[in-house]
Amino acid sequence: MTAYRRPLILSALAHDIHASSVRWALRASGIDAVWAGSLAQSELGPMSLHCDADTGLRMSGALDGDSIGAVWYRRARNPESFPRAHDGDQAFLRGEWGRFLKNVYALTDHGADRLWVNRPNAAAMAENKLVQLRAAHRCGLRFPPTLVSHDPQEIRRFVQRHGRVVYKPFMTHTWKDAETGRMFSTYARIVEPEMLEDDASLLHCPGIYQVYVDKRCDLRVTAIGDRYFAARLHTQHDDGFVDWRVRQSVQGLRAEPGELSASDQAKLAALMRELGLVFGCIDLAIDANGDAHFLEVNQAGQFLFVEDLLPSLPLLRAMSAMLAEGRPDYSLATIAQVSYADYCASEEHREWWAQASETLRDRSPAASGITLE
Template sequence: MSKTRPVLIVTAKLDTHADAVISELKARGQPFFRLNTDDFHTEYRTMLRSGDRSVTFEDIWGRSVRFPHDVHAIWHRKPVESNNPPGVKQRGTADMIQSETLELLNSLSCFHDRPWYNNPENNRVSQRKFPQLCLASELGFRVPRTLITNDPGEARRFAAQTQGGVLCKAMKEAGYSTPNGSYFIFSRRVGKDEFDAHADRIALCPTLLQEYIEKDYELRVTVIGDEVFACRLDSQADEAARIDWRMVSPDRIAHSMVTLDNKVEAALKAMMRRFGLRFGAFDLIVTPEGETVFLELNPNGQWYWIELTTGAPMASAMADLLQS
């Protein structure tokens, strides 16, 4: 375990996951450098040099780190867009600054000299839902029948062949902002009459449709290196959480840590290897008949609420991984 070279943590100022893991690292005497990308223009200076293939970050408190040479590992946790530099008010100028800043940060992914958790390029590929479903099926999972289309006729035919209604969900961005506010798109079960009434709008945007599969309970499985934390969510006991458990506060749902079937665990780890990941959060369901169904993989998913709810030592496992 490294206690000399620092761990580089790329995240945002408000990140309880990073806070928890940093507390673990501090207790172990492990150096780290935290880069909060929202404060990039006010608290950091950056130098990326082609000569020695390195990037140096310095903060306003005099701390610095040179990546990859002086870094043990990098945790690409939850970076966000940087706040506009003071005095920048024009939208076009702000957009250009955001684009250039993002390009600089994305350039870090070309350095493969140190362990990544995870490399953002691998995250981008693995977060796409259609490739996930194809790979999950190849690895032996049952997956929901799925159609992605902007053809209302095909959508209606799919819905007509689906028992129990159609599930509509976002392919990528579940959250978005408008001048009138911010919104989150939850997965939604739509009945036949409502679907028929609105299906023509599918022509406006490719839409992900799935058969709805009845659940006995749900599983949130977080894989941290070789450690597997499987949490059972009894979402079906709360009417508001039956379709999408994210619609309610976690404290309304009973959580319990469980042991996965060996074949299920092996398949999840195989998916991680295929996507080049060392961290991932999986959403699975278990049907009333006891069959495990793959829903999706979030390569940078949330997990700290599970530790707070169940006591599972997930922050410690993440610190172990960063030091390994």
């Protein structure tokens, strides 16, 4: 068997089922992956950055040498508490660690033989919706007209000009109503006239307003290195839906194999290069003519729920193989014939669930690959 350098999974969430399942798949293939909350907490030891006029930059410690191959920069967080320090020193230590790691992450292009999934600077930039749409425009992708604003007059003009418009928050937010105890989440929704009546409300919170695509289905494309896995998402009924995540949360979503034209795949590959990403979950809306409209790419998106709905897509194997080989042109044969269903039936999953059940609250143990933030 080929000897691979150890992959490093950076996720600070103990309830991250994606990190747990990928580590399990790697170990099932004889590859011992490291799972750490941040580089500060890595079992690999301390890090140092060196720079001088003669030799330039070099790193030593955790990211030096041949010990670590690919790094999955998934849900990394800076250290927040320091048990051995005085209370008055906590803020100083948080600041110093944050700045130190910011330097480390800014230099991830140093040592080009190490694959980052994704590079922290590229990941941060790709979180911006308009950066994505600018790149989509450059790559020739079709996408709906979009306004990002908190100007009531601009928002009203946009809706009047385009008719049916969808409001989207920058990030999904979930909260608990103090009086009823019910849980609520912000998802995409059609803009209704009453939503535009109050200037103060619109001024108070900027939002994303996008022309609604009269779609036949959603196409979820999981880009893992050079491979693009497409799944068509539908509701269990014939009624239309704006945001498939609402249906997913109530188990009303189904999937079937999707098709991505060679032209669209080439444009999506160009988009990923433009954004500097090697992994991303891409959402496309397919209209009645079969044309694909780009909506967004989530550079740290969830993908196990797709394999849960459509077991024929080897998403867990693909991510694990890319991390094992440390290259985007990986071979699935690198990883044993394992699946997300196998992981859910494993002892490691049972152990993960025992630890994660409190933070996952009322979710099912096989939570369709969802990670709660």
